[in-house]
Amino acid sequence: MSSRRGLSLVLAGSLGLTMALTACGGGTTRESQAQQPAAPAPSSSAAASADPSAEIPEGLKIAFLPKQLNNPYSDIEAAGGKEAVEELGGEYSLVGPNDASASSQVSYINTLIQQQQDVINIAANDPNAVCPSLNQARAKGIPVVTFDSDANPDCRDVFINQATTEGIGKTLAEQALELSGGSGKVAVLSATANATNQNAWIEVMKEELAKPEYAGVELVEVAYGDDDDQKSFQQTQALLQKYPDLKAIVSPTTVGIAAAARYISSSDYKGKVAVTGLGTPNQMREYVKDGTVKEFALWSPADIGYLAGYAGAALKAGQITGAEGETFEAGRLGEYTIGADGEVVLGPPTTFDASNIDQFDF
Missing domain, CATH: 3.40.50.2300 (Response regulator)
Structure with missing residues (x-):
């Protein structure tokens, strides 16, 4: 299948969402950090070789932890994640804080570990504050996918970036x-x-x-x-x-x-x-x-969540480990290749103006 298919122009039908938004938290990539996170704790997927032919098991428990709940942008991302999890026959859950402070996500990560989730997808509020808890999850065999806003690469397996x-x-x-x-x-x-x-x-x-x-x-x-x-x-x-x-x-x-x-x-x-x-x-x-x-x-917020859902399932199944050059299928979005530092780029952003804005509904 073609990679990045239909990503730069996202019409209402492809999103399946009709939402009028008044606010939203934008977020995406890594920055250079002065502080160093806790030592990396590789997940079970990173400890073995990839098996592209591995089957994704039914009933995977896949959790999404956005920057904050009740944020229209994050809600659209989470809806895209739910779409992917349902297509995969998994169990979707959504948790998160009501504020976007640096440490507000830590307690939720710890709860997801206790619940023995199979995958954690997180849009990090801070690149380092979440790392100790994320590495605890990975040490217990729970792959971590960051989306929209990255954590330090040493404490996650794959990062879904909106664009470079x-x-x-x-x-x-x-x-x-x-x-x-x-x-x-x-x-x-x-x-x-x-x-x-x-x-x-x-x-x-x-x-x-x-x-x-x-x-x-x-x-x-x-x-x-x-x-x-x-x-x-x-x-x-x-x-x-x-x-x-x-x-x-x-x-x-x-x-x-x-x-x-x-x-x-x-x-x-x-x-x-x-x-x-x-x-x-x-x-x-x-x-x-x-x-x-x-x-x-x-870009399409829904497709970010959707791609994260498929990446997390591929990690848990062992189809990928997060290494550069590995590929995986992401449902309606087609095939993706993992780049350097475990980064997967959704696609280029779209510019909206008076000439095209009425073509979009999200």
């Missing part, structure tokens, strides 16, 4: 350049200060902005809305008060981009300050229609 860190960071820089008109002050409205994916994307964005072709663009501040709608709204207001000549706000989190667009759409800054970043079509449609937002980007 470089690709997303460059996209954010390009949006800043285009929407600022090639010069002027721009600001970033991020999620939490410790969000693995946000920090990695922003670092690449900074590297891009340091290049000669971006010489006219000045990144004046990275603000944090903590993936909270009201705080992100207030941070937008604070940025505009501090930098009244701001040209653009780039928000690589769906909570932040929606809050920023909502503030600017009803202010005197509409038409003067551009808003872009990562959002969902249903969430951002009204702001595209009213001219507040010209363009933004995202």
Whole structure:
């Protein structure tokens, strides 16, 4: 089967979801960490050679632990995971905190170990805080798949990445350049200060902005809305008060981009300050229609969860160990190949604007 089939354009039918979103926690990749996690404890899948022909057993208990519950973005990811688990004939469970703090997931990991889950899929709130518990799970033969936001590679088996860190960071820089008109002050409205994916994307964005072709663009501040709608709204207001000549706000989190667009759409800054970043079509449609937002980007959140579900089952069955070059089938998404450091890339993000946004429903 073709890899990455149908990933860059995700229509309503492929998602099977019709959700109007008002907020969401964006998240994806690894960053370099100053702290070192506990020593790795390889899972049973990593201790043996892969057997691509191994059968996935019925009734696997596959748990999903997103950054936080009741977050529309995370809910879509989890729904994709549930779809995969049901296709595989497994038992799906969803647990998680109501906040996205660094250590809030640890107790849930410990509970999943006690429940003897067969697979743990987690979008890590912090790359290192979850590592000791994840390695305890792996030591008991429970494979760990990170999705959307990675943990340190030493404490998981496979990471499902939405797109490459470089690709997303460059996209954010390009949006800043285009929407600022090639010069002027721009600001970033991020999620939490410790969000693995946000920090990695922003670092690449900074590297891009340091290049000669971006010489006219000045990144004046990275603000944090903590993936909270009201705080992100207030941070937008604070940025505009501090930098009244701001040209653009780039928000690589769906909570932040929606809050920023909502503030600017009803202010005197509409038409003067551009808003872009990562959002969902249903969430951002009204702001595209009213001219507040010209363009933004995202991938399919449901497909991230779906791919994680299949990767976890393949690990538990022994079809893969997480080694570079191994391949596995992921249902309707086709075949995937594991890259360096156990990373699997879903596919390129899609740019949404007035010309195509009505083609999407998620």
